[in-house]
Amino acid sequence: MRYLPKSESERQEMLASCGLTSLSELYNYLPAEVLLQRPLEIPAGKSEYDIVDYFKQQASQMANGYASFLGAGVYNHFRPVLCDVVVSRGEFLTSYTPYQAEISQGTLTTIFEFQTMVCQLTGMEVANASMYDGSTAVPEAAMMAIRITGRDSVLVAKTVHPEYRQVLQTYTLHQGIPVTEFGYDGETGQLDLVALEAAINEKTAAVIVQSPNFFGCLENVKQVAELVHSNGALLVVVFTEAAALGLIQPPTDADIVVGELQSFAISPSYGGPFAGIIATKEKFIRQIPGRLVGETLDANGNRAYCLTLATREQHIRREKATSNICTNQALVALMATVFMSVYGKQGLRELAEQNLAKAHYLAADLPARFKAPFFNEFVVRTGDPEALNKKLLKKKIIGGLPLGQFYPELADCMLLCATEMTKRKPMDELRKAVQA
Amino acid sequence: MIKKVRRHIVQEEPLLFEISSPGKKAYQLPDLDVPAVDAASVLGSEQVRSEIEGFPEISEVENIRHYTRLSTWNYAIDLGLYPLGSCTMKYNPRINEVVARTEGLAWAHPYQPEELSQGAMQILAILEQYLCECTGMDAITLQPAAGAHGEMTGILLIRKYLESKGNPRKKVLVPDSAHGTNPATAAMVGYDVVSVKSNDHGMIDLAALEAATDKDVAALMVTNPNTIGVFERDIVKAAAILHAKGAQMYMDGANMNALVGISRPGDFGIDVMHMNLHKTFSTPHGGGGPGAGPVAIKKHLEPFLPVPRLKRVRNSWKWDHNKPKSIGKVRAFYGNFGVLVRALAYIMAHGGPGLRNATVDALLNAQFIRKGLEPYFELPVTEPTMHEVVFSHDRQEKFGVKTGDMAKRLIDYGFHAYTTSFPMIVHGAMMMEPTETESKRELELFVDAMISIAKEVEEDPQLVIKAPHLTRTPRVDETAAARKPIVRWKPAS
Numbered sequence: 019m020r021y022l023p024k025s026e027s028e029r030q031e032m033l034a035s036c037g038l039t040s041l042s043e044l045y046n047y048l049p050a051e052v053l054l055q056r057p058l059e060i061p062a063g064k065s066e067y068d069i070v071d072y073f074k075q076q077a078s079q080m081a082n083g084y085a086s087f088l089g090a091g092v093y094n095h096f097r098p099v100l101c102d103v104v105v106s107r108g109e110f111l112t113s114y115t116p117y118q119a120e121i122s123q124g125t126l127t128t129i130f131e132f133q134t135m136v137c138q139l140t141g142m143e144v145a146n147a148s149m150y151d152g153s154t155a156v157p158e159a160a161m162m163a164i165r166i167t168g169r170d171s172v173l174v175a176k177t178v179h180p181e182y183r184q185v186l187q188t189y190t191l192h193q194g195i196p197v198t199e200f201g202y203d204g205e206t207g208q209l210d211l212v213a214l215e216a217a218i219n220e221k222t223a224a225v226i227v228q229s230p231n232f233f234g235c236l237e238n239v240k241q242v243a244e245l246v247h248s249n250g251a252l253l254v255v256v257f258t259e260a261a262a263l264g265l266i267q268p269p270t271d272a273d274i275v276v277g278e279l280q281s282f283a284i285s286p287s288y289g290g291p292f293a294g295i296i297a298t299k300e301k302f303i304r305q306i307p308g309r310l311v312g313e314t315l316d317a318n319g320n321r322a323y324c325l326t327l328a329t330r331e332q333h334i335r336r337e338k339a340t341s342n343i344c345t346n347q348a349l350v351a352l353m354a355t356v357f358m359s360v361y362g363k364q365g366l367r368e369l370a371e372q373n374l375a376k377a378h379y380l381a382a383d384l385p386a387r388f389k390a391p392f393f394n395e396f397v398v399r400t401g402d403p404e405a406l407n408k409k410l411l412k413k414k415i416i417g418g419l420p421l422g423q424f425y426p427e428l429a430d431c432m433l434l435c436a437t438e439m440t441k442r443k444p445m446d447e448l449r450k451a452v453q454a
Numbered sequence: 455m456i457k458k459v460r461r462h463i464v465q466e467e468p469l470l471f472e473i474s475s476p477g478k479k480a481y482q483l484p485d486l487d488v489p490a491v492d493a494a495s496v497l498g499s500e501q502v503r504s505e506i507e508g509f510p511e512i513s514e515v516e517n518i519r520h521y522t523r524l525s526t527w528n529y530a531i532d533l534g535l536y537p538l539g540s541c542t543m544k545y546n547p548r549i550n551e552v553v554a555r556t557e558g559l560a561w562a563h564p565y566q567p568e569e570l571s572q573g574a575m576q577i578l579a580i581l582e583q584y585l586c587e588c589t590g591m592d593a594i595t596l597q598p599a600a601g602a603h604g605e606m607t608g609i610l611l612i613r614k615y616l617e618s619k620g621n622p623r624k625k626v627l628v629p630d631s632a633h634g635t636n637p638a639t640a641a642m643v644g645y646d647v648v649s650v651k652s653n654d655h656g657m658i659d660l661a662a663l664e665a666a667t668d669k670d671v672a673a674l675m676v677t678n679p680n681t682i683g684v685f686e687r688d689i690v691k692a693a694a695i696l697h698a699k700g701a702q703m704y705m706d707g708a709n710m711n712a713l714v715g716i717s718r719p720g721d722f723g724i725d726v727m728h729m730n731l732h733k734t735f736s737t738p739h740g741g742g743g744p745g746a747g748p749v750a751i752k753k754h755l756e757p758f759l760p761v762p763r764l765k766r767v768r769n770s771w772k773w774d775h776n777k778p779k780s781i782g783k784v785r786a787f788y789g790n791f792g793v794l795v796r797a798l799a800y801i802m803a804h805g806g807p808g809l810r811n812a813t814v815d816a817l818l819n820a821q822f823i824r825k826g827l828e829p830y831f832e833l834p835v836t837e838p839t840m841h842e843v844v845f846s847h848d849r850q851e852k853f854g855v856k857t858g859d860m861a862k863r864l865i866d867y868g869f870h871a872y873t874t875s876f877p878m879i880v881h882g883a884m885m886m887e888p889t890e891t892e893s894k895r896e897l898e899l900f901v902d903a904m905i906s907i908a909k910e911v912e913e914d915p916q917l918v919i920k921a922p923h924l925t926r927t928p929r930v931d932e933t934a935a936a937r938k939p940i941v942r943w944k945p946a947s
């Protein structure tokens with residue numbers, strides 16, 4: 019077999035040097051009742067050709083050649099070629115977590131650059147080396163806020179991604195953390211400040227909001243922050259569309275920022291692997307979960323990097339750790355790092371401006387459901403969105419996300435998204451179809 | 455004698471921010487085919503940011519050199535044996551990278567219509583089937599993103615199940631040899647962690663287990679083979695003890711590389727387990743992730759699995775969200791799909807009989823290291839070795855040399871360090887896992903290197919204590935890093 023680098027005679031020599039005569043002696047001492055007495059029922063090993071062919075076959079049953087207006091947490095952005103070139107280098111691809119700093123400076127340095135750029139983008143002072151994704155970063159932020167404030171409950175806006183809220187519920191349910199959702203303004207599509215004011219109290223550890231929110235609307239983060247802070251709680255700001263940060267005000271008033279970097283060169287890949295971030299103020303550094311890279315010196319006095327503040331983590335603190343996270347999304351975060359350095363300061367802004375232009379072209383004369391300003395996603399009233407999507411599919415267009423499944427009151431609406439990849443022709447077709 | 459490596463030139467490289475200069479570019483956007491809009495007028499000027507302060511501006515050439523130079527400062531499986539115990543650093547087949555990038559799969563949106571997602575759903579369904587076959591379990595969720603995430607999912611399943619029986623219970627038993635994620639997980643799911651002592655053979659102590667198991671115990675989190683690399687001989691009896699008290703058996707499947715094709719957790723009393731596809735099933739570690747931590751279960755836990763579930767309806771796949779007893783979602787969408795694709799490609803390449811051969815070679819390689827090093831290092835647990843072997847630094851400590859020192863010296867010999875100081879039940883642990891993808895020659899070089907280090911310890915302990923000597927970067931000051939953490943770059947003021 020091509021992944022097993024031994025000839026039969028080498029195997030026999032090794033056996034002999036171990037004082038064994040047959041390979042079965044390596045395991046036949048296991049209790050008979052636990053030994054599997056038959057081969058695994060999985061077809062015999064296949065050639066590279068057959069494997070490539072199999073996955074091509076499967077891929078041919080996917081949405082090939084369709085234009086798509088789906089966003090909702092996963093966005094179609096161009097992936098600069100360099101991103102795959104870098105992550106395909108074996109030195110990055112096939113290395114472990116950089117615990118041995120002397121032979122991991124490559125990975126450590128890129129993580130330090132990642133942490134820095136995430137801070138620059140979000141207006142925070144500390145960012146960790148990545149979380150599994152945006153959705154799991156949300157409960158981690160909630161738990162962090164609870165540790166910091168000593169309070170025990172959490173408020174989350176209904177305009178936060180519905181799946182992120184579901185994940186938050188799953189994580190918190192058994193830790194005795196009450197999570198309460200508060201609504202949105204039916205006219206603007208922004209969170210309902212009055213509802214938040216009514217819900218917040220001296221037990222509230224964190225208020226979790228998203229901007230741009232799930233409807234694509236920008237929230238008034240400053241205003242929310244004032245209310246949250248005057249009640250002694252922490253503000254957690256979530257983002258799903260990192261490209262927006264090239265143009266919109268970073269959430270500097272937040273105490274914790276969590277989000278998803280999928281937009282930064284990470285292919286949609288049917289929902290993962292992505293890379294979540296968590297960032298915060300320096301004063302909360304000891305409560306941040308996950309791995310952190312810090313700067314130090316080596317024995318020659320040169321700048322070097324290493325994993326740091328490990329006493330927060332499970333391998334040292336066990337049941338008292340800030341989180342159980344161990345493996346994270348390092349290579350995916352590296353992709354995002356390369357994306358950020360390829361676009362850079364100017365490119366990220368131009369990219370965001372193109373997204374803004376495309377989405378506003380698409381939205382022009384469509385029946386907008388909400389009034390608040392939006393970046394590259396917005397909600398339109400379409401009548402029966404499922405029926406519309408069926409019609410669009412015939413034109414090789416995947417329409418927007420019907421919102422009824424998450425918001426019954428918006429059953430006549432869909433969420434549309436346009437990015438720099440969205441071409442004018444399908445946009446014109448979509449506009450025509452909605453208006454028909 | 456150092457045989458595997460010699461020194462060569464290494465390129466230096468500043469940080470991105472230090473090679474940045476205004477106006478340099480590595481990008482060009484496509485022509486805009488719609489009218490530009492003024493951000494301040496559509497968003498309101500208060501919503502528009504000024505420039506991203508400090509963000510780099512670098513050319514394409516400088517970008518590729520930057521990352522290429524940094525990459526040469528890393529060790530990697532592609533360079534040689536990576537003997538980290540418990541980590542299963544095996545070869546990462548490149549075809550897996552190719553198939554994961556197949557256009558229709560890589561560009562699939564998780565909300566695209568099910569009728570245009572059948573290929574991806576079929577991949578998930580087949581992988582579920584193969585992993586159930588490998589583990590002897592009845593059903594599986596592919597949603598968890600890594601091992602620790604799988605642990606959380608599994609313990610949540612147990613909690614929900616016990617709740618449905620009337621009482622979620624209070625405690626989770628964790629052997630003292632367990633990985634740190636186990637107790638951290640149990641705490642995250644609201645359980646008190648009770649540590650159970652291992653016996654002199656590094657195994658579950660049945661008497662201690664029996665004494666610890668009462669009606670408040672929800673589960674035992676067991677790792678099998680355990681973190682000493684030894685099969686828990688009494689696993690079936692342990693399961694009986696837990697089951698007799700209505701508790702569940704959770705297995706940390708991080709060590710499945712020792713078992714695939716030889717023994718199945720579903721056949722030795724396990725109710726729930728996770729696997730680390732980034733260990734056993736060869737998906738790349740990527741400098742720390744991504745992974746995938748599927749959780750396999752026995753039938754009685756199926757109603758509680760995360761939503762959505764795959765369902766076959768009239769010859770096509772559907773996502774079934776209607777599972778009222780489900781624990782909910784543990785992450786958005788369906789899991790780390792791209793990692794799952796790679797794992798399936800790996801399973802297909804080996805096939806059923808091939809997977810078993812791979813396991814046997816993994817056992818052989820660990821055995822070869824044990825036999826080669828036993829005369830030189832203390833072996834605290836002499837039970838039969840499966841996929842990894844754990845020595846102790848007892849003999850070297852007399853010379854003032856610790857496990858961590860020898861691990862650093864190993865780097866000078868051209869290898870990655872082995873795992874140090876874990877499991878915690880072994881004093882000065884030196885934990886080595888070669889995996890099946892090492893050649894006889896590479897293993898011989900490793901054994902030679904370790905023997906040579908053992909001699910150095912006796913003849914010149916300072917040489918070992920001050921190692922590594924040949925790396926680009928000598929030892930780094932981790933204490934200083936933690937004392938005054940600098941976790942982002944700032945311009946010199």
Ligand SMILES: Cc1ncc(COP(=O)(O)O)c(C=O)c1O
Binds near residue numbers: 601633635636708
């Ligand atoms: C025995 C054991 N359990 C659990 C884990 C955690 O798995 P992961 O890093 O995928 O979260 C590991 C890996 O580091 C491990 O070795």
